[in-house]
Structures are given as C-alpha cells and as structure tokens.
Amino acid sequence: MTQPSAAHQPVDRPQATQKSARIATSLAHAESLCRANRARLTPIRRRVLEALHNANKPLGAYDLADVLAPQGRRMAPITVYRALDFLIEQGLAHRLASLNAYTPSSQTSDSHGSSAFLICEGCGDVKEVTMPELSDALSQLHKNHAFAPHTKALELTGRCIHC
Numbered sequence: 001m002t003q004p005s006a007a008h009q010p011v012d013r014p015q016a017t018q019k020s021a022r023i024a025t026s027l028a029h030a031e032s033l034c035r036a037n038r039a040r041l042t043p044i045r046r047r048v049l050e051a052l053h054n055a056n057k058p059l060g061a062y063d064l065a066d067v068l069a070p071q072g073r074r075m076a077p078i079t080v081y082r083a084l085d086f087l088i089e090q091g092l093a094h095r096l097a098s099l100n101a102y103t104p105s106s107q108t109s110d111s112h113g114s115s116a117f118l119i120c121e122g123c124g125d126v127k128e129v130t131m132p133e134l135s136d137a138l139s140q141l142h143k144n145h146a147f148a149p150h151t152k153a154l155e156l157t158g159r160c161i162h163c
C-alpha cells in the first residue's frame, strides 16, 4: 500500500499563502494609513491596490481594467486612473514612467522614504529598494539646487543578476 506522497501537494502552496498574508497586511496598512490621513480607501481604490499587489509585475492602467473585469463590471480607464492617482498621493503606489506602469509601494511603515526601482531590461523584473541615503541625497538636491522633486522614486534600468 502506498502512502499519499507529499510530492502531490502543489509546490507553490506555502508561497501562495505567504503572498496572500502579505497582501492582507499591505491592505490593512493602507486602510490605517488612509484613516490617519483622513482619506477614503473606497472599495474601487482598494480593489486597484489589491490587484497591484497580486500582480507579479507592474501593470498599466488598461491591464488593471482587464484584471479587475472578472470581479464585476469592467472599470472605465478614467476610474482606474483616478484610483491610481489617489494611491500615488497616499504613497501606496508608484508610477514607473519608463514602463508607463504602476507598482504597489513595498514600504509598510515609512511612506515618506525614497525608493529606487531596479528595472531589469532582460526579464522585466522590478525590485524596489529603500535606502536612507537616497532620502538624504534627494533632500540635498532640494536644499542645494532649490529643486523639489515631484516623484520620490528613482528608476534605474539595467540587468538583474539572473540576466
């Protein structure tokens, strides 16, 4: 008699659970951040944010409309754009100009820190890194050159370690 083998278990199960736990944490963080800012994370805004967290890559506004379509009526792109504007304003998402796509902010505590996005031209992988030095450098930029950066994220394109 053979025992049911553990090999039959879907291998990505623990990862999937981890991912949904991570998304739940991010959404809870977003809720409390919006509450603190007296901003409303409406169901539409929440769904857009959740879709960004669910995606394994940055999504364009039209991709988002497609992703969200099976969950109900298809969102008009203007609705998606408005939700994205809100999320960016709250520091919950970033727009990557070089990809014309959106990615959720990976920061869970300090929404005012500066990030660098490392965008691989080979595999399309995007990694967000936060460095205090970067915040300092941007503050210096502001002070020394009287230039107030509108975006607080730096985009660097190149090759990742796998490519």
Ligand SMILES: [Zn+2]
Residues within 6 Å of the ligand: 120, 121, 122, 123, 124, 125, 159, 160, 161, 162, 163
């Ligand atoms: Zn790569």
